[in-house]
Structures are given as structure tokens and as C-alpha cells.
Amino acid sequence: MKILIIEDEPALMRTMEEFLLQEKYVVEKASNYGAAVEKALMYDYDCILLDISLPGGSGLKILDEMKREGKAGNVIIVSAKNSLDDKILGLNLGADDYLCKPFHLSELHARIKAVLRRKQTDGKDILTFGNSAVNFKERQLTVNCEPLKLNRKEFDMLLFFVTNKNRLISKEALAEHVWGDNIDLADNFDFVYSQVKNLRKKLKECGSDIVVGNVYGIGYKLVI
Amino acid sequence: MKLINHLILRITVGFTVVMLFWGAVYFFLQMKEIHDGNDEGLTNLKQEFIAKANAVGGFVENMERETPLNLIVKEISREEAEKMVENFSTTTVYFATELEKEEVRMLTTAFRCEQNGKFFQLQFFTSTVESDDLIKNMLYLLLGLWVTLSLTIIIISKIIIFRANKPFYELLDKLKNFRLDTNKIFDFPQTEIKEYAQLNRSVEELLKKNIDIFTEQKQFIENTSHELQTPLAIVIAKLEMLLEKYQNNEYLSTEIAAALNTLNRMKRLNSNLLLLSKIKNNLFTDIAEVDLQRVLEGVVADFEEIIACKNITVVSTYSISATVRMNRDLAHILLTNLVKNAVAHNRTGGQIIISGKANSITIANSGTTAATNVFSRYQRDANDENSSGLGLSIVKSIADLYPVDINYHFENGLHIFKITF
Numbered sequence: 001m002k003i004l005i006i007e008d009e010p011a012l013m014r015t016m017e018e019f020l021l022q023e024k025y026v027v028e029k030a031s032n033y034g035a036a037v038e039k040a041l042m043y044d045y046d047c048i049l050l051d052i053s054l055p056g057g058s059g060l061k062i063l064d065e066m067k068r069e070g071k072a073g074n075v076i077i078v079s080a081k082n083s084l085d086d087k088i089l090g091l092n093l094g095a096d097d098y099l100c101k102p103f104h105l106s107e108l109h110a111r112i113k114a115v116l117r118r119k120q121t122d123g124k125d126i127l128t129f130g131n132s133a134v135n136f137k138e139r140q141l142t143v144n145c146e147p148l149k150l151n152r153k154e155f156d157m158l159l160f161f162v163t164n165k166n167r168l169i170s171k172e173a174l175a176e177h178v179w180g181d182n183i184d185l186a187d188n189f190d191f192v193y194s195q196v197k198n199l200r201k202k203l204k205e206c207g208s209d210i211v212v213g214n215v216y217g218i219g220y221k222l223v224i
Numbered sequence: 225m226k227l228i229n230h231l232i233l234r235i236t237v238g239f240t241v242v243m244l245f246w247g248a249v250y251f252f253l254q255m256k257e258i259h260d261g262n263d264e265g266l267t268n269l270k271q272e273f274i275a276k277a278n279a280v281g282g283f284v285e286n287m288e289r290e291t292p293l294n295l296i297v298k299e300i301s302r303e304e305a306e307k308m309v310e311n312f313s314t315t316t317v318y319f320a321t322e323l324e325k326e327e328v329r330m331l332t333t334a335f336r337c338e339q340n341g342k343f344f345q346l347q348f349f350t351s352t353v354e355s356d357d358l359i360k361n362m363l364y365l366l367l368g369l370w371v372t373l374s375l376t377i378i379i380i381s382k383i384i385i386f387r388a389n390k391p392f393y394e395l396l397d398k399l400k401n402f403r404l405d406t407n408k409i410f411d412f413p414q415t416e417i418k419e420y421a422q423l424n425r426s427v428e429e430l431l432k433k434n435i436d437i438f439t440e441q442k443q444f445i446e447n448t449s450h451e452l453q454t455p456l457a458i459v460i461a462k463l464e465m466l467l468e469k470y471q472n473n474e475y476l477s478t479e480i481a482a483a484l485n486t487l488n489r490m491k492r493l494n495s496n497l498l499l500l501s502k503i504k505n506n507l508f509t510d511i512a513e514v515d516l517q518r519v520l521e522g523v524v525a526d527f528e529e530i531i532a533c534k535n536i537t538v539v540s541t542y543s544i545s546a547t548v549r550m551n552r553d554l555a556h557i558l559l560t561n562l563v564k565n566a567v568a569h570n571r572t573g574g575q576i577i578i579s580g581k582a583n584s585i586t587i588a589n590s591g592t593t594a595a596t597n598v599f600s601r602y603q604r605d606a607n608d609e610n611s612s613g614l615g616l617s618i619v620k621s622i623a624d625l626y627p628v629d630i631n632y633h634f635e636n637g638l639h640i641f642k643i644t645f
């Protein structure tokens with residue numbers, strides 16, 4: 001999978017690159033408007049991470065160019081501007097998602113996976129873990145071919161774990177992913193704990209191979 | 225006191241003093257003129273009398289006996305005559321015809337009759353203007369004049385001063401309604417008066433400068449929080465990479481997690497600050513009819529798990545749902561912050577009581593003591609180190625944008641927030 005990072009901040013670029021390389025992606029980089037337009041129009045990427053404020057021009061203009069060339073899609077805008085107008089404009093110009101800085105790497109990863117999944121039009125959108133299968137499109141989990149009933153938030157948590165398998169997921173990142181930015185009750189992530197406990201219980205009761213591990217005091221990790 | 229009345233009062237008082245002084249001076253001059261005229265007549269009379277008395281024998285005695293109407297003749301001794309000084313006086317004399325004493329001007333003098341060498345005291349008198357009457361008449365006249373002039377002055381002043389000051393009052397009115405955060409200066413009233421034109425210019429300059437400073441200030445906060453987002457993103461991403469790498473090292477992972485925790489707090493603080501300045505910069509312009517009760521129900525559902533985890537009971541009663549014209553996102557943020565507040569400052573096993581009425585929504589939660597200055601920035605519980613302290617001030621800023629009123633009170637162990645619209 002090939003990913004283009006368009007980002008003018010070198011330190012952030014390096015970290016994102018390192019992270020994506022760890023996740024076994026092929027990474028290309030562009031740190032200004034000119035280079036970004038050139039790369040985005042010349043090559044095909046599975047996903048483009050696009051910063052809006054760039055030296056030389058706006059990221060939105062790149063989107064515009066891409067749309068004109070019929071290359072829109074698979075773009076995640078990563079912007080420090082949490083502006084609704086930019087979001088709407090970006091999505092209208094063909095971006096798939098909008099992620100605000102600062103973000104959790106696990107969140108970035110989940111967004112990239114979602115974009116990649118959407119791109120896979122070849123039917124099956126199912127991940128299997130031993131006796132368990134997660135169907136992303138149907139939003140369903142089956143264990144030994146038996147569907148397991150999960151509520152919306154339990155399934156969101158499961159998806160987040162599955163997408164970030166083998167990665168450490170902090171409680172904050174999980175809470176923000178499932179409950180949104182507005183749930184900033186940092187003093188009280190107990191509810192996350194009890195929610196994960198419920199999910200674990202359900203998984204365990206039907207003997208699923210998916211096991212959500214506990215990283216004490218920090219968060220969780222799904223190990224396969 | 226209004227400027228116009230202030231001026232008129234002072235003009236009238238000054239005017240009265242001048243009138244009184246002028247009246248007194250006029251009175252004394254008038255009396256003096258009258259007396260001078262009288263005195264001259266009396267002197268002539270005296271000279272004529274003396275000439276006749278010296279020429280005609282028995283004239284004086286005749287006069288003394290007959291007592292004419294304007295003369296009193298009395299024989300006196302030589303010593304008395306020598307002591308006597310000729311003088312004019314104003315006195316009263318009884319007139320039988322009028323049955324009363326009349327004010328007269330009197331010349332008292334002594335003379336020696338050459339016919340018989342006797343000394344006489346002569347008192348010539350003539351009726352004069354009665355000073356009482358004169359004073360009375362003058363007072364009436366003055367009073368009349370005063371009233372007429374005062375009324376004229378008041379009316380003319382009212383008209384002239386009011387007309388002349390119109391631009392000033394208009395300016396005052398416009399200044400009263402001026403708000404710094406609207407960024408728009410009103411049209412200044414037209415005037416041909418130099419001072420008011422100058423005032424207009426000075427006020428305009430002052431306002432422009434203030435608007436600039438205010439805008440700059442607002443922009444500064446927004447830009448600063450905005451600029452902080454990228455460095456925060458870098459640090460958070462880098463620490464998350466480190467945490468991933470050293471997750472098996474208990475010491476490092478705990479320390480990094482603690483640092484991340486703090487950074488997340490900073491992130492929230494920053495995004496709240498950004499949100500707050502965006503609200504104040506009026507960047508949420510889309511306005512729609514928003515059903516607050518529906519939004520509220522959704523918000524409560526978002527908090528479902530946390531509410532359950534804290535074992536909080538939510539009691540909601542809704543009557544007719546009402547809509548408010550406002551920005552949908554802001555409505556959501558407003559209610560989220562209130563519900564979040566009701567959850568965070570609640571005790572385990574506490575209550576949240578929500579009641580929606582036609583024009584108000586009340587969100588109450590269990591608590592121990594009344595809080596103060598809840599809507600101020602960075603006002604928070606001492607033991608709540610994770611709260612940004614901005615939630616309720618965001619609520620207030622949103623309410624301020626619309627005809628929505630929010631207030632807080634503590635009653636029967638409940639923190640009560642009431643939104644009226």
C-alpha cells in the first residue's frame with residue numbers, strides 16, 4: 001500500500017513516516033505545494049494525507065487540481081484548522097476524511113484503514129482472526145460462524161482494536177475514537193474500562209479468538 | 225440634570241441677579257431725579273417767599289396765620305435759627321382733604337425777616353412720588369419683564385441649544401448602542417459645528433483604534449491556539465511512537481503515558497480555547513431552527529456509558545418541544561458542555577434532572593455546595609485537575625450570541641443550570 005504524506009512540518013512528517021513504515025506501508029513525501037501537486041497528479045496512491053496550510057499554496061487547491069484531473073479520492077485532510085468550512089469544502093472537493101491536529105497515531109491509522117477499505121471494491125470486506133470474522137460492511141462479528149450481537153459502541157471499539165492490532169492503544173485514543181472529541185472527561189476513563197470489560201466478556205463467553213489485552217495503566221492491545 | 229436644563233437654570237439665576245441689581249439702581253436713580261426736581265422747585269419757592277417777605281410788611285405774619293397748603297411758618301429764636309442748617313428731607317404730612325398722611329419732599333430753612341428782624345423757621349413741601357408705590361410698580365414691572373424674558377430665554381434656548389446639540393445627542397445615542405465586537409463603526413451625525421465635527425473625528429479615531437486592538441487580541445488568541453496545534457501534534461505523535469517502542473519497559477511506559485496524559489489535557493485546553501475564540505469571533509454563521517430538546521436527548525445518549533459507569537440516574541421530563549434559531553453545532557456544543565458538567569461534577573449514585581419546557585430547559589445535578597463564578601474562564605474545582613475550566617465559559621459565550629439566557633443557582637443540593645430562550 002502506497003501512501004503520500006503532504007506535510008510541511010519536518011518533525012511531524014518524520015514521525016508519521018516512521019509510524020507508517022512500521023505499519024508496512026510504502027511512504028512518499030512532499031513538503032510544499034509544487035512537489036505535492038506533481039506527485040499527486042503523476043502517481044497513484046492508495047491514500048494521501050494532506051495538510052491544508054502549505055508553503056506555496058493551499059492543500060485545498062491540490063484537491064481541486066486532483067479533482068480536475070479525475071484523481072480525487074483516498075485523501076485524508078490532516079489539518080491544524082478545526083474549521084467546519086474547510087471540512088465541508090475539503091469533503092466537497094473529494095476528500096474522504098478530515099482529521100484535526102493533534103491526533104493519536106492509532107486514530108490516524110484507523111482513518112487510513114477505513115479509506116483503504118472503502119477503496120477495496122472487490123467484494124469481501126472481512127477480517128478473520130482465528131475462529132472470529134469481522135465484517136466491516138455489515139458491521140457484524142461472527143464467532144464460529146455464529147453472529148455475536150454487539151451494540152454500536154462495542155462494535156466501534158472492536159473495529160478500533162482490530163485496525164490497530166498489535167499496537168498499544170491508549171484509553172484516551174479509544175475514548176476519543178468511540179465517543180468523539182466532546183467526551184473530554186479525562187479524569188474519568190473508568191467508563192472506558194467498564195465498556196472494554198463488557199466487550200471482553202461477550203467475546204470470552206462465545207469463545208472468540210479475539211483477545212483484548214490489558215496494558216496496565218495505559219490502555220489496551222489486541223494481540224494476534 | 226440634562227445639559228440644556230443645567231444651562232437654562234444657570235442663565236436664569238444669573239439673569240435674575242442682574243435684573244435685581246439693575247432694578248435697585250434704576251429705583252435709586254429715579255428717586256434721585258424726582259427729588260432733584262422737587263428740591264429745585266422748593267428752592268425757587270423759598271427764594272420767592274423770602275423776596276416777598278422782605279419787601280412786603282406783614283407778609284410773614286399773614287402766611288403764618290393763613291397756613292397755606294404747602295408752607296409751614298413758625299417763629300423761632302435767634303439761637304435756634306443760627307443752629308439750623310438748610311436741608312431737604314422726605315417725610316409725611318397730614319392732609320385733611322385726603323384724611324391721611326402723604327409723603328412729601330420738604331425744605332426746612334430759617335430766615336430773618338428784614339421787615340421786623342424776627343427769625344422764622346420755614347418748611348416748604350410738595351407732594352412727591354410715593355416711593356412705596358414706585359417700588360411696588362417697579363417690582364411688578366420687573367417681575368413681568370423677568371417672567372417674559374425668562375420664558376423667552378427658556379424657549380429660545382431649548383430650541384437653539386437642542387438644535388445645535390442634536391449631533392451631540394445623536395452621537396451619545398449611537399455610542400450607547402455601540403459594541404466593540406461588532407467591528408463596525410456607525411455613521412456619525414452630520415454637523416456644521418466645528419467642535420462637534422472635531423468630537424466626531426476624535427471618537428471615530430478612538431473607536432477605530434479600539435476595534436483594531438480588540439480584533440488583534442481576538443485574532444491573537446485564535447492564531448496562538450491554532451499555531452500550537454502542530455507542535456502538539458508532533459509531540460503527541462512522537463511520544464506515542466516511544467510508548468509503542470518501550471511498552472515492555474514499565475518505568476518508561478508509565479512516564480511516557482503520564483506525559484501523554486498531560487499533553488492530552490493541553491490539547492483539550494487548546495482546542496477549547498480555539499473554540500471559545502471562534503465563538504467570540506463569530507465564525508459560526510449558519511443559523512437554523514434547532515430543536516434543543518432533541519439535541520439534548522442525543523447528547524445524553526452520548527454520555528450513556530459514563531452516566532451508567534458513575535451510577536447516575538437521569539430523570540427527564542419534556543413538555544412541548546421548542547425551537548431556537550441558532551447554529552446547530554453551537555447548540556450541540558452548548559448542551560454537551562452542560563451535560564458534561566452535570567456528569568463531571570456529580571457524585572457516584574447521584575442524579576441528573578432534566579426538564580424541558582416551551583421556552584426553557586433546566587439541567588440539574590446532585591452536588592454538595594454552591595459554586596461561584598461558574599461562567600468565568602479557568603474557574604474550576606480545586607480537585608479537578610483535568611477539567612479545562614473553559615466548558616461553562618464556552619456555554620456562556622454561545623448563549624451570548626443569541627437571545628438565549630443561561631443562569632446558575634444552587635438549591636436543595638442541586639446545581640441548576642437554566643437556559644431560557
